[in-house]
Structure formats: C-alpha cells, structure tokens
Amino acid sequence: MSGGVTGPLLYAVAAAVMGMLQFGFNTGVINSPRDFIEEFIRQNGNPDNASLMFSVIVAIFPVGGMIGCPVASWLAEKRGRKQALFLNAAFGVIGAAFMGFSKVSSSVSMLIVGRFFIGINCGFATTASPTYVSEMAPVTLRGALGTVNQLAVAFGLVGGQILGIGAILGSAEGWPWLLGLAVIPSAVQCMMLPFAPETPRYLLLAMKDEQKARETLIQIRASNTVDDEINDMYAEDRAEKEQQQFSIKDLFKISSLRTPLMIGIVMHLSQQWGGINAVLYFSYTIFTSAGLGEEPARMASIGVGSILFIMALVSIPLMDRLGRRTLQLWGLGGMAVFSVLMTVALQTKNNQTMSIFAVIFTLMYVAFFGVGPSSIPWMILSELFGQGARSAAVSVGALVNWFANFIVGLTFIPMKDALQEYVFIPYTILLLLFFVYTYFKLPETKNKTIEEVTVLFK
Structure with a gap:
C-alpha cells in the first residue's frame, strides 16, 4: 500500500x-x-x-x-x-x-x-x-x-x-x-x-532526477510500487505546461479571473478585518478592560488559543460534509452576533458576572472564527482558479492577508483608546458586510471540479 x-x-x-x-x-x-x-x-x-x-x-x-x-x-x-x-x-x-x-x-x-x-x-x-x-x-x-x-x-x-x-x-x-x-x-x-528528504515532485520536475525522486518515494511510501505516482506527476506537469499561464496583472485585467480574485480577496479581508487578530494579539487587554484581574486575564487568554485548536480539529470533517460556503456564512454570522454581545458585556465591566460573560462571548466569537473563516480563505483561491492562474491568485491572497493583519495590529490600540468599550463595533459592521458579500458572491466549491467552478465566472 x-x-x-x-x-x-x-x-x-x-x-x-x-x-x-x-x-x-x-x-x-x-x-x-x-x-x-x-x-x-x-x-x-x-x-x-x-x-x-x-x-x-x-x-x-x-x-x-x-x-x-x-x-x-x-x-x-x-x-x-x-x-x-x-x-x-x-x-x-x-x-x-x-x-x-x-x-x-x-x-x-x-x-x-x-x-x-x-x-x-x-x-x-x-x-x-x-x-x-x-x-x-x-x-x-x-x-x-x-x-x-x-x-x-x-x-x-x-x-x-x-x-x-x-x-x-x-x-x-x-x-x-x-x-x-x-x-x-x-x-x-x-x-x-x-x-x-527533498520533495519527490521537485526532484522529478525541477531537478530532472527521476532516480532520486523514485528513491525518495520508496522511502516515504514504504513501498516499491511508485510508478503510478511518478507517471501522475509527469501527467500533471504536461497538463500545466499546456495551460495558459496568467500573471498577477492578468488577474485584474481579465473579467473571468477578476471576479473570483475579488471573492478570494474579500475572504482574506474577512479573516483579518473581522477582528480576530485584535483578540489574538490583545485578548489580555480586552479581558482586563472587562474587569478581570491580571492573572485571570492571562488564564482566559489561554482559552482563546485552546478554542482555536479544538475548532481546527472539529472543522476537518465538517469541511467536506457541509461545504465551504455554509461554514463561512455560519462563521461570519456567529462572529457578528458575539462581537455585539462582547460589546454589551464590556459596558458593565464593574459587574463580576458580566466580566465572566465577556470572556464566554469572546471564546464563542473565536469558536465561530474556527468554524470557517480560519481556514477557508487559505483554501478557497486554489479551488476558484485553474492551474494556470492558481499560483498568482494564491500569492495575491497571502499578501492581502498579511497586509490586513498589519492594519489590525497597528490600529487596535488607538481604536481602543478612542472607542473604549465600543472598540468591536467597527469589526461588527465589517462582519455584516462580509456576510452579505459572501451570501451573494461565494459559490459552493464542495464536490465540484476546478472546471465546473471556473465556468461559473465565464
């Protein structure tokens, strides 16, 4: 095997x-x-x-x-x-x-x-x-x-x-x-x-060293029957060379590529501008603002990472069962609801019970992020584009994601100083806009071939 x-x-x-x-x-x-x-x-x-x-x-x-x-x-x-x-x-x-x-x-x-x-x-x-x-x-x-x-x-x-x-x-x-x-x-x-080892694909297609690629495959597969995999790599390479290759500039110029690119960009923006990194970078600050002591706030911050870890496990079987679009909508909608509840809880920071609810609402917000927006933006561009445009599209998505991350990291503390307990209201508004955009624009890619998906944009 x-x-x-x-x-x-x-x-x-x-x-x-x-x-x-x-x-x-x-x-x-x-x-x-x-x-x-x-x-x-x-x-x-x-x-x-x-x-x-x-x-x-x-x-x-x-x-x-x-x-x-x-x-x-x-x-x-x-x-x-x-x-x-x-x-x-x-x-x-x-x-x-x-x-x-x-x-x-x-x-x-x-x-x-x-x-x-x-x-x-x-x-x-x-x-x-x-x-x-x-x-x-x-x-x-x-x-x-x-x-x-x-x-x-x-x-x-x-x-x-x-x-x-x-x-x-x-x-x-x-x-x-x-x-x-x-x-x-x-x-x-x-x-x-x-x-x-180096990857068999790089050895075979970039280094042109079939013998080394074969030896590596035998090692990592613990099997001598690797001919089919070698042949598949050659076939994929031939198909890739036969396809027209598109640059990043082409993605913006050609209408059938521009539409899925915009969808991918919005998905990446929704991951960052929904406010998740405000929580990941500054949850300690949020929890102390909600009235928790320094050490309870640090302990509550551990819960944020733990929830993300659990949801990464939970979302694996859901991805192919419920589909990307459904999970993205559930995630964005849940984040919007709990960002509103977090704002309400932050209004009453001198109330110990509401401080606890502020932590619970924050953890639920993170849980809904883990349902879809955590991973779907990273996979969706590779499912919206054929081989010839995929690499350029994924590169644009990654750059947008890191840029949006930078904006959140730079602006959260000044926003918090200006808006105080209303700091999550801008993120709530953006989440609602992202939800509406996703509802009307994102097609379901579950169980669809790349050809079936790309024809939707032509």
Missing part, C-alpha cells in the same frame, strides 16, 4: 510544520507581556508614546510576513523546498535572538528588528511549509496532512499563551525569555531538516 502514513513521511511533515508552530507561537506570545514591554519602552527613551510603540512592535510582525511570502515562493523554486525551509529556520534563530537579548541591550530597536525578522520567518513558513507538505503527501492524505499546518499554528498559539502567564514567564524579568523562546522551533527545524 503506497498511499498510507509512514514514519519517514510523518518525520518530514513534522520537520516542515515547525515553521507553522513558530507562526502560531509569535502570534500569541506578544499578548500577555504588554504591560512589561511598555514599561521597558518607557525606561528606554519613549516615555510618552509607549502604547504607540507597542502597536508598532505588534504590527511590524505582519510587515515581515508580507516580505516573507514572495521570498519563499522564489527561493523554493531556486533552491528547492527543503533548503528553503532550512535557510528560513536559520533566519528565525537570528530573529529570536534579537528579541531575547533586547532587554539586556536596553534596546527597543532590537526588539522591533527581532519582531520584523521573525515576521519574515513566519510569512516564509506560511508559504513554504504547506507547499512542502502537499508535495510529500500521497493524494489520499493531502487534505488530512494539510490540516496539520493549522493544528501546528493553534498549538504554537496555545503554547505562547501558557508560557505568558505570570507564574511562568509573564513577568518583568521573564518576558525577554518568553519572546526569545522562538529560537526553539527554528533550532529544532534546523536539526530535523537535514534528515528529511
């Missing part, structure tokens, strides 16, 4: 998704130590704009991500998937070191540069890791192993939030160690990748 799970395959997948764990860790880790980082900023030359500088430290991470995505595509084609992942992991060690040693060096700039570097590392991983995993997996397991990327993100997020509680590293002395722990996923990846 050449299509099952084997030890070498699992090892290779584990080595690759360390980069996605890094992404989750650095999304969640900045949350709890906000007070200590702002004090560090005040002590090192920025006493009047500590909150603004903290927003910059948060927002510089997705700026790095916007750079990392296209660099990953280029380097993975030039140097191979495995070597690209290895070089990125080594770069991640440098970014983590900058953050970890920023306090010892009394340098806010080192902290900002470290977050920027680790953002490049994570943006790179969000492109390179899924590519490696999909090219290593047999067709029958491609969907299941693809979800391992989302699970790794959620696991890293929870890990960062747990380590950020006061009893561990969420303290004035511990926060540099907390951020510096980002060195571990990158270092582990550096140690694992030399023993993982």
